Amino acid sequence: MLSRWKRFVYLLRCSYYVSEVEAKPQLQQYRSAFVFGSWIRRLPKPQTVFSDRTRRTLHTSSPSMVKLLSVEELFARRSLQEHLKKMEMEYGDCLWAVSSSGPEEQCSEDQLRTKRTKVSLLAPLVQSIRELDAKQKEIAETEILLKDEDPALRELAELERENCVQDIRDLRQKILELLIPEEEADLSDLVLEVTAGVGGQEAMLFTAEMFDMYQGFAQHHGWSFDVLEHMTSDIGGLRHASASISGSQSYKKMKFEAGVHRVQRVPKTEKQGRMHTSTMTVAVLPQPTEISFTINPKDLRIDTKRASGAGGQHVNTTDSAVRIVHLPTGVVAECQQERSQLKNREKAMKALRAKLYGMKLEEETSKRSNQRKIQIGTKGRSEKIRTYNFAQDRITDHRIGMTVHDIKSFLLGEDLLDEMNSSLQEFSDQETLMELLEESSQEVS
Amino acid sequence: MNNDAETVFVLNMWRRSLSTRYRCFGRRSVGPKGVWSSHAVRTCSSPVLPAGRITALEAVDFWRRHFEERGVMEPDQSSQHIIAHVLGAKTIESLERERLTEFLSQETAEQVWKLCTRRLSRMPVQYVIEEWDFRDLTLKMRPPVFIPRPETEELVELVLTDLLMKPGTGVGADTQHTCLEVGCGSGAISLSLLKSLPQLKAVALDQSQDAVDLTTENALRLRLQDRLQVHHLDIMKDAETVLSLCRPVLVLVSNPPYLFSEDMASLEPEIFRFEDHAALDGGEDGLRVIKQILVLAPQILSDHGRVYMEVDPRHPPLIRQWVEVNVGELQYVETRHDITGRPRFCILQKAKAKRDHKLDLD
Numbered sequence: 089m090l091s092r093w094k095r096f097v098y099l100l101r102c103s104y105y106v107s108e109v110e111a112k113p114q115l116q117q118y119r120s121a122f123v124f125g126s127w128i129r130r131l132p133k134p135q136t137v138f139s140d141r142t143r144r145t146l147h148t149s150s151p152s153m154v155k156l157l158s159v160e161e162l163f164a165r166r167s168l169q170e171h172l173k174k175m176e177m178e179y180g181d182c183l184w185a186v187s188s189s190g191p192e193e194q195c196s197e198d199q200l201r202t203k204r205t206k207v208s209l210l211a212p213l214v215q216s217i218r219e220l221d222a223k224q225k226e227i228a229e230t231e232i233l234l235k236d237e238d239p240a241l242r243e244l245a246e247l248e249r250e251n252c253v254q255d256i257r258d259l260r261q262k263i264l265e266l267l268i269p270e271e272e273a274d275l276s277d278l279v280l281e282v283t284a285g286v287g288g289q290e291a292m293l294f295t296a297e298m299f300d301m302y303q304g305f306a307q308h309h310g311w312s313f314d315v316l317e318h319m320t321s322d323i324g325g326l327r328h329a330s331a332s333i334s335g336s337q338s339y340k341k342m343k344f345e346a347g348v349h350r351v352q353r354v355p356k357t358e359k360q361g362r363m364h365t366s367t368m369t370v371a372v373l374p375q376p377t378e379i380s381f382t383i384n385p386k387d388l389r390i391d392t393k394r395a396s397g398a399g400g401q402h403v404n405t406t407d408s409a410v411r412i413v414h415l416p417t418g419v420v421a422e423c424q425q426e427r428s429q430l431k432n433r434e435k436a437m438k439a440l441r442a443k444l445y446g447m448k449l450e451e452e453t454s455k456r457s458n459q460r461k462i463q464i465g466t467k468g469r470s471e472k473i474r475t476y477n478f479a480q481d482r483i484t485d486h487r488i489g490m491t492v493h494d495i496k497s498f499l500l501g502e503d504l505l506d507e508m509n510s511s512l513q514e515f516s517d518q519e520t521l522m523e524l525l526e527e528s529s530q531e532v533s
Numbered sequence: 534m535n536n537d538a539e540t541v542f543v544l545n546m547w548r549r550s551l552s553t554r555y556r557c558f559g560r561r562s563v564g565p566k567g568v569w570s571s572h573a574v575r576t577c578s579s580p581v582l583p584a585g586r587i588t589a590l591e592a593v594d595f596w597r598r599h600f601e602e603r604g605v606m607e608p609d610q611s612s613q614h615i616i617a618h619v620l621g622a623k624t625i626e627s628l629e630r631e632r633l634t635e636f637l638s639q640e641t642a643e644q645v646w647k648l649c650t651r652r653l654s655r656m657p658v659q660y661v662i663e664e665w666d667f668r669d670l671t672l673k674m675r676p677p678v679f680i681p682r683p684e685t686e687e688l689v690e691l692v693l694t695d696l697l698m699k700p701g702t703g704v705g706a707d708t709q710h711t712c713l714e715v716g717c718g719s720g721a722i723s724l725s726l727l728k729s730l731p732q733l734k735a736v737a738l739d740q741s742q743d744a745v746d747l748t749t750e751n752a753l754r755l756r757l758q759d760r761l762q763v764h765h766l767d768i769m770k771d772a773e774t775v776l777s778l779c780r781p782v783l784v785l786v787s788n789p790p791y792l793f794s795e796d797m798a799s800l801e802p803e804i805f806r807f808e809d810h811a812a813l814d815g816g817e818d819g820l821r822v823i824k825q826i827l828v829l830a831p832q833i834l835s836d837h838g839r840v841y842m843e844v845d846p847r848h849p850p851l852i853r854q855w856v857e858v859n860v861g862e863l864q865y866v867e868t869r870h871d872i873t874g875r876p877r878f879c880i881l882q883k884a885k886a887k888r889d890h891k892l893d894l895d
Binding site for chain 2: 296315318320324390392394398399400401402403404405406407408424425426427428429430431433
């Protein structure tokens with residue numbers, strides 16, 4: 089075990105001096121295993137041999153360091169401890185209010201209902217907090233046993249302690265997850281839109297590669313990937329495309345892909361071997377359910393090729409493309425992916441609903457804090473979130489300053505993209521948590 | 534012949550022609566435009582299969598130009614659909630870039646040539662590839678059986694919406710409802726309804742034996758044959774037999790021949806030469822078969838049963854008037870429009886005879 093650690097230290101030190109170009113595969117595994125908070129889960133017996141800070145600085149490319157706190161660090165914070173105590177108190181109050189031995193003053197039906205909802209919401213959190221307290225007491229007891237004279241007892245205590253440490257970590261992780269509220273949109277499916285940006289044909293070729301990457305990503309997670317719109321360029325690039333993605337946690341993960349992606353490479357179309365920078369934009373629109381968002385059919389104009397002449401039995405065409413225009417906003421969606429006109433119409437409607445719902449959500453999310461690094465929605469739409477540098481074979485996400493290598497594997501949309509996505513998720517969760525604690529402490533004071 | 538330089542050169546020519554939409558001019562001149570020059574087209578009635586290898590995209594473009602030259606309707610859709618079908622896909626968009634740019638095997642190319650040549654004779658694409666989609670079904674198509682139109686997809690939608698509102702049609706329901714289709718053709722309407730409503734039973738008839746055979750074949754392919762009965766009957770001549778077929782039904786649905794006889798001559802060759810005229814010609818006013826269906830409807834329908842029909846845009850007011858005078862037991866409910874905004878569907882309901890109504894009022 090020790091030799092493995094020594095080897096790791098050596099490799100880390102090497103990598104610090106080696107440029108980001110040639111990353112060794114085995115190092116990559118360690119790097120990703122270590123950096124963003126999940127290292128505890130990946131390695132068998134974690135030991136705090138290295139300080140958190142040294143590990144993390146190695147992997148950021150921007151001077152402004154992104155610090156992702158570990159679970160321990162978060163729990164060491166006073167604001168978190170106070171917030172947890174506050175939650176416990178709130179739970180206790182609500183529970184007392186709704187129980188039979190309630191207060192003397194009459195609570196209205198509405199108030200009672202709110203309190204009941206609060207109780208059921210907070211119950212799992214409070215349970216975990218109490219379990220954590222219990223575990224911490226347990227570990228204190230085993231500490232005493234560790235000093236015992238009997239070596240058998242000592243060994244037993246050692247085992248106990250290890251289990252406790254693991255349990256504490258798991259409970260803390262669980263508490264953090266319970267604290268972060270789930271967004272309504274996180275449970276929905278999504279419509280993915282890709283559009284070529286600056287760079288002409290090269291941008292369109294890159295857009296096609298990105299669309300394929302997301303198709304791979306969907307497959308990797310077992311989501312369905314249903315192409316709604318698909319406008320190609322002459323040499324196999326993609327001007328614009330959209331797909332309906334559905335599956336567990338699809339929106340929750342894909343939302344971090346929204347923004348401007350930048351590619352730096354020598355294009356296929358380039359004759360003189362010069363490096364170009366092109367862009368493409370990814371938009372992620374949550375798919376609303378029928379109930380939550382309705383469109384008035386009178387607001388729509390549907391265009392098909394059968395519009396002229398008498399239609400019906402008079403005409404036989406194989407052109408079943410459908411184009412729907414939402415008259416009040418001018419938003420357009422069209423589809424010619426299917427042979428059945430009805431199916432094309434359904435797909436176009438789906439794309440249109442997602443676009444309109446996206447617009448509606450913009451108004452709501454504009455109320456959210458501007459200070460976050462990871463923006464979702466219009467604020468994030470025009471931000472350059474990621475650069476793909478083919479010459480140096482690296483992909484850098486600018487929001488968290490994370491760099492990974494091996495573009496070819498990354499563009500498969502499998503493990504590498506998944507890891508980056510998980511890191512973004514963790515960072516976003518941390519930001520949410522910090523905001524939550526900030527608000528909480530302000531309420532108290 | 535097939536050395537790399539030549540292939541690359543030919544590919545470059547194709548690529549350029551693809552991107553600049555290169556048209557006819559230079560074709561007659563002598564020049565390396567690839568092994569399949571227009572000379573071949575001019576001399577024979579159908580183009581010769583090229584000696585060299587060709588990719589799917591090149592084939593699409595080649596045939597698109599040929600269809601254009603020969604005045605075949607919808608040249609790009611035709612070539613795209615046919616070639617996509619040969620490659621095992623429904624649309625060209627659903628094929629990956631790699632498949633489209635790799636060379637076709639000899640058999641595949643021959644198949645493409647065979648099917649596209651058929652299209653040159655103005656045979657509808659649906660007959661060339663022998664299948665087409667209707668709602669969420671893929672149906673076999675065969676001349677001269679009538680090819681379902683997109684408007685009819687909406688007719689099925691209307692029927693479904695109404696049926697779903699009725700109790701006893703959903704999954705696990707007790708009552709079994711039956712619908713009768715007059716003029717089933719390829720079976721599109723009946724099979725769509727059966728697919729969407731597991732408790733429904735359907736009876737379909739057509740005056741053409743070919744249509745009956747094709748509907749049966751499609752039912753078997755979709756495994757819906759248990760709930761469908763198909764009969765070779767002519768609603769005009771075999772009215773008595775039709776009435777004895779089944780107990781009163783909840784729904785009578787039809788896409789009857791509704792073209793005016795005078796309009797038949799102006800039909801596109803795709804329709805005129807290949808589709809059964811009996812499935813199109815509705816007589817002088819287009820109402821011949823429609824009227825017969827409406828006359829028989831009250832005896833076919835159960836109480837409050839409904840008739841759903843697809844008609845010519847000029848028909849709804851005529852039908853409304855005619856029914857009021859001639860079919861007392863049928864009440865005209867409403868006219869629905871198709872998505873192009875044309876009045877296309879007539880819905881009528883079996884009600885108490887109007888004469889009885891008047892008596893009640895007195």
